Amino acid sequence: MVERLYIRMLYFCQMRYISYPFFAFICLCKTVTAQEKWDLRKIVDYALVNNISIKQLDVQSAISGLNYKQTKLNQYPNASVSGSTAFNSGRNQDPTSFNLITQSYLSAGLQLQTSADIFNWFSKRNTILAYEWQYEAAKASADKLRNDIALTVANNYLQVLLAREQENIAQVQLKQTQAQLANTRKLVNAGALAELNASELESQEALDSANYITAKGSVIQSLLVLKAYMNMDAAAPFDVAVPPVELIPIENIADLQPDAVYALAVKNLPQQRVNDFKLRAAQSFAAAAKGTMYPTIGAFGSLGSGFNSQSRDIRGFTFSNDSIGKVQVNGTSYSVYPNQPFANPVYGKTAFFNQWNQNFRQSIGLSLSIPIFNGAQLRSNYQRSKLDIRNAELQQAADNMQIKQDIYQAYNAATVALEKFNASEKSVAAAQRTYDYAQKRYSVGMMGTFELITQQNNLFRAKLQQVLNQFDYVFKVKVLEFYRGQGLKL
Secondary structure (H helix, E strand, C coil), X not given: CHHHHHHHHHHHHHHHHCCHHHHHHHHHHCCCCCCCEECHHHXXXXXXXXXXXXXXHHHHHHHHHHHHHHHHXXXXXXXXEEEEEEEECCCEECCCCCCXXXXXXXXXXXXXXXEEXXXXXXXXXXXXXXXXXXXXXXXXXXXXXXXXHXXXXXXXXXXXXXXXXXXXXXXXXXXXXXXXXXXXXXXXXXXXXXXXXXXXXXXXXXXXXXXXXXXXHHHHHHHHHHHHHHCCCXXXXXXXXXXXXXXXXXXXXXXXXXXXXXXXXXXXXXXXXXXXXXXXXXXXXXXXXXXXXXXXXXXXXXXXXXXXXXXXXXXXXXXXXXXXXXEEECCEEEEECCCCCEEEEEEEECCHXXXXXXXXXXXXXXXXXXXXXXXXXXXXXXXXXXXXXXXXXXXXXXXXXXXXHHHHXXXXXXXXXXXXXXXXXXXXXXXXXXXXXXXXXXXXXXXXXXHHHHHHHHHHHHHHHHHHXXXXXXXXXXXXXXXXXXXXXX
């Protein structure tokens, strides 16, 4: 225990008194001489920015936002412009006079059309509300995933701290065994102890070395798992800051009663907001589906014109006094002339822009659409939407029940973890006293090496279990704090 505290004091003293100008010099020269330590806040922030699952859900949220925006735009009138040009031959309808003709001609047309719903029993308005609630649900789902990722990352961060603490305990255990072996080797060389004592300690040293190597491997493995959740390159240099577990701030278990925690969780947790928004969306969709079963009143209008390359108009007249025929009177042929000069019309092709002006047409009107029979599709849609409401209500109740069960289980687990931690403290104290007595007896030759090693292993296991219980208790309290809406802090 003394050696362990000495190592920690040395570590924190070194971190505390490193000069700031030295750090500034390193930053300016861009020379890395010591690996940066990541605390939990920085790890969580990095994970929330880089986690692929969060990015995918953000994309889905953006798509939901576009759907909501589109439904809002759908309430405005529609307008479209259409134009066409074509060469026609054979028997066709003149697009300007609408007479049937057989001449080949080149035609062109332009039309502006618009339409709008005047009253549709609030179907569009409810559809807009439904998509708005869906958008809010998508954003809340992204928040829920962020919370889940943060909680998972915090759990893995604590696993790294636990693995690092196990490594420190194994290292202290190895150093103690090595010191005992060195002292025993001196006594064996002096003839005060048999060679068996040294052999037993050498065997224990090998075992402690294996435990230390295993503990170091666990640290590396825990770091790799943490980097995976952060979406960080496995080969990138990375290490975590190790705050003393006894200095991690936690709430008093008495202030985390499950009923109070559940009441706050239902109000604050994103999952509950997701269910509430989905229920509202289902209700709005049902109201919109009901509106489609009633008549719809709309308005429409259009402007248009056309052109025909064969279109002609009168450009003027030619006058003639020529004979218009012959008549026979008593066997004599006489020429017949008009009383006035005869006017012959002169035709020419109508100019393009003149045709646009002459053929300009307009229309405006009201429309009424009454659904009479369509295979009961509209009614089926309405009935389906009411079942969606029921399904959303059941899902909300199920999630509320699940979160309440999780909170009560977390509270019970935290209570058990606290009791186990208190018991492990007593166990460490007892094991430490036993080991101290064993060392004194061993030093005067009243105890063999095997018995001393046994007591030393008992102390090692007691310390390890204490650390396990302490980290377990801290994490379970952090889970309750998370449900309470306090976030994650270490």
